[in-house]
Amino acid sequence: MAGKSLEHMITGIANGERRAFHQLYDATSAKLYGVAIRILKRRELAEEVVHDTYLKIWHHASEFTTTRSGSPMTWMMSITRNRAIDVLRKRTEARLPEAPEHQDTPSGDPDPLALAVQSAELRALMACLSDLEPDHVKCLLMAYYQGFTHEEIAEELGVPVGTVKSRVRRTLAKVRDCLADDGT
Amino acid sequence: MTAHERDQLAAEYVLGTLDAGERAEAARLIEHDPEFATAVEQWELRLAPLAEAVGPVTPPRSLRQRVVDYIGDDDASPDDPTRQFDQSHRMSISRRLAGMRIAAVGLIALAAVALSVFYALREPAQPGAQYVAMLSDPGLDEIGYEATIELEEQRLLIRSLGPKPPANKSYEVWLMYKDGRKSLTLGLVERDPSEMTKLPVKLKAGDLTGKVTLAISLEAMGGAPVGQSMGPLVFAGPVEQQ
Structure with missing residues (x-):
């Protein structure tokens, strides 16, 4: 394509x-x-x-x-x-x-098959994310791939909503700065 | 709103963490605040590569037909009236289409019966045929897995759309029949399935035609011990030839 x-x-x-x-x-x-x-x-x-x-x-x-x-x-x-x-x-x-309990454990991970063929932009973004705290990145990926709100992520991970908001905002700021440094 | 606040709101709008009210406010700002609109565009560009990593899922053929019915099947000039509607007119069309869709449910049910008879009577599929099944939760009709079976290669791909087997449990895949034939196990669902695997049993076209359901049951770790589903069915969907 x-x-x-x-x-x-x-x-x-x-x-x-x-x-x-x-x-x-x-x-x-x-x-x-x-x-x-x-x-x-x-x-x-x-x-x-x-x-x-x-x-x-x-x-x-x-x-x-x-x-x-x-x-x-x-x-x-x-x-x-x-x-x-x-x-x-x-x-x-x-x-x-709501989704039933057995289905309520969605993966925040990207599809591994699709990841095998990735663009330069995705590689740059994944490189930025790989430098960040995995727990923080997980919040971002759960929001992006599952459409979760802060509250839903907090419930899923068992952490306070404020913690999720802080993680998401810090991760976004770091992604912005990292991609700017990368010239992307 | 400071530049920092504007950028943060744009980022969270694109990421999708805002609630409905906040999203509506952000959408209003996109229309009226050029700087905010630009910030949103920049965040779309930054995060969009993540969507590349989402695996494709084949939509039902009926969706293509619905879209084509709206757009039309023949090429037309740029002055085509279907392209001149304003937003309110399009909304009105959408509502009318929604009404038509509801009215069409009866016809679709009839067509489904006709199709099932057609599939039951027609010649067996060609060896190279591909079969798909969208497996949804029986109670909520939420799709959890997409299955693809390639008959010629005798391969199966089960792609998760989110769910994973619970810890210390296994999901097992079954072909189930409503005509008395014995269910066939197609093996366990990998925790992170990503590629086609060889089918554990040799399947023929006849195994996949008629009223065939592909189902996933929740089993003890390692799967059902006697080749027969022991646990509850957690996802199921009809097998359809592509």
Whole structure:
């Protein structure tokens, strides 16, 4: 899935080419669905999020620019994650059923198979994270991959919410500084 | 808001730790505060590589059809009216589609019956066929595992979407039938599955057609001792040919 070809597809979509849209869907939907279902855990919610994501891509393809949005996958995954987290937060507020106990031990770890093929940007980010406290990094990864709030991470790890907030903020600050030093 | 506070809020918005109210406020700021919007974009770029590490999960074919139905199947000009809707119009369409989806449930149920008959009657699948099953918790319909079986290579991949077997317990994979055939064990779920493994039994296309369920049971460490599930089923889903 070359970034350049995805860019061409998005350019085509911005010009109203449905064929380009279909190609983009076929090339990227499994990845976006993987992101959504990892956060939401529910098939029907993940389908709604991916559905909405592609409609947004169709309507806003002309707004995509590599300078501001990053790679096409970065842009599309950001749309998917933001939508998934919005849905997750509303779901939590509506107090829908929580996951059962045996399922309530989600991994905050990245997928090892996907990690085997990683971009320079991911390698740089993982290098930054590898220099930090594992417990702190775990908080960040649980939030990113599972869509957990501070409170949910605190409950999961059995530590005070304030500790989680502090860990997350310090980790984010260090990531920002590390990537800036790295020139990324 | 100081530059530091703005950057921190942007970072946590992108990371996803804000609650619904805070997210709504951040979304409002993105629209009205260019500096905050830029900070959000920068954090998207910093953290987005993490999403690369999420394994792909094949969405149902019906999702592609739903998206295509909305967009249309033929190329059209940039002046295509489907691209000219404002946000409120799109919301209205979404609501109408949601209503149509509810109305379509009956039709889908009918189609499911028709499909099951079709699958039961049709010729056995080709040897190179791939089968998938999305395994969800029976009570909550939350997907925990995705399974892929490659018949020609006789290989199985069980990918976790989060859950792991509890400590001192094993998850065991089963093919289960509603027509009286004996269940088949396909082995234990690895704690950190990442690649295809050889199936422990030789499977034929007939083993995967008809009303076949792939299920995961919770067993004592090492799996069921007698080739028959002893523990509760914790994830299950129908096997579908790709």
